[in-house]
Amino acid sequence: MSHVLDEAYYKQLHDLQAVDFVLVELNLYLDTHPGDEAAIAQYNQFAELRKRIAEQFESQYGPLMNFGHSLSRAPWQWKEAPWPWQV
Amino acid sequence: MWAYEKKLQYPVRVSKCDPLMAKFLMEQYGGADGELAAALRYLNQRYTIPDKVVGLLTDIGTEEFAHLEMIATMVYKLTKDATPAQMKAAGLGDHYAAHDSALFYTNAAGVPWTASYIAAKGDPIADLYEDIAAEEKARATYQWLIDMTDDVDLQDSLKYLREREIVHSLRFREAVEILKDKQDQRIYF
Ligand SMILES: [Fe+2]
Numbered sequence: 001m002s003h004v005l006d007e008a009y010y011k012q013l014h015d016l017q018a019v020d021f022v023l024v025e026l027n028l029y030l031d032t033h034p035g036d037e038a039a040i041a042q043y044n045q046f047a048e049l050r051k052r053i054a055e056q057f058e059s060q061y062g063p064l065m066n067f068g069h070s071l072s073r074a075p076w077q078w079k080e081a082p083w084p085w086q087v
Numbered sequence: 088m089w090a091y092e093k094k095l096q097y098p099v100r101v102s103k104c105d106p107l108m109a110k111f112l113m114e115q116y117g118g119a120d121g122e123l124a125a126a127l128r129y130l131n132q133r134y135t136i137p138d139k140v141v142g143l144l145t146d147i148g149t150e151e152f153a154h155l156e157m158i159a160t161m162v163y164k165l166t167k168d169a170t171p172a173q174m175k176a177a178g179l180g181d182h183y184a185a186h187d188s189a190l191f192y193t194n195a196a197g198v199p200w201t202a203s204y205i206a207a208k209g210d211p212i213a214d215l216y217e218d219i220a221a222e223e224k225a226r227a228t229y230q231w232l233i234d235m236t237d238d239v240d241l242q243d244s245l246k247y248l249r250e251r252e253i254v255h256s257l258r259f260r261e262a263v264e265i266l267k268d269k270q271d272q273r274i275y276f
Contacts, residue, residue: 031143032261085160
């Protein structure tokens with residue numbers, strides 16, 4: 001199944017992927033440079049930004065995570081398509 | 088435990104139906120240096136490696152599952168509109184006979200994934216060198232895959248994955264240095 005979504009969906013998804021890329025990079029860097037305080041501050045700053053972007057995305061397109069990490073409206077939103085490989 | 092997020096780590100777009108390219112991409116799905124092997128290799132090594140590098144193995148191992156999902160998405164998108172005749176012409180007749188267009192953990196030649204692709208020596212330096220080699224082999228494979236397609240959308244996602252292998256290799260090299268320092272301390276102090 002493939003799903004056609006509006007341009008805003010792809011834009012918001014891209015924003016989330018971009019901030020998550022920064023976080024993955026900082027995370028792996030900090031795993032081998034645990035004393036770099038500037039990098040830790042940057043990591044925390046991006047983690048806050050990430051929370052806001054994810055909340056905004058979820059309010060429009062449904063939960064990103066299962067098992068209680070995201071909230072749901074009724075009916076249960078988690079099982080709704082699209083799944084990542086369908087967009 | 089693991090948490091799942093309903094999004095890809097990086098976008099995967101393809102500009103045409105191309106089952107032959109999907110066949111080649113299976114090398115990174117169920118091949119010796121593929122993403123499944125990578126994820127399982129690192130996560131399995133965590134239990135006996137020094138605490139200092141468990142975090143790194145956990146994080147890279149987890150990221151590899153995100154890459155596995157990207158490869159799956161490529162294979163899925165490249166084959167979803169293919170007819171049985173097109174699958175056959177692309178050398179995926181054997182695959183189609185057994186799996187229709189379902190994904191399966193094989194390499195590009197159709198050989199099923201096996202645990203003998205991964206190592207766990209229990210010696211931290213030996214294991215990390217194994218991991219560095221695995222990253223370099225995966226990087227090389229991504230380059231060959233990029234060279235085999237003219238689909239610029241697909242190339243974009245493959246280039247992203249190639250760059251991730253470079254970063255993983257770098258981090259594993261740093262992990263080796265961290266453990267070597269520790270070894271020296273044990274010997275000299
Ligand atoms: Fe990797």
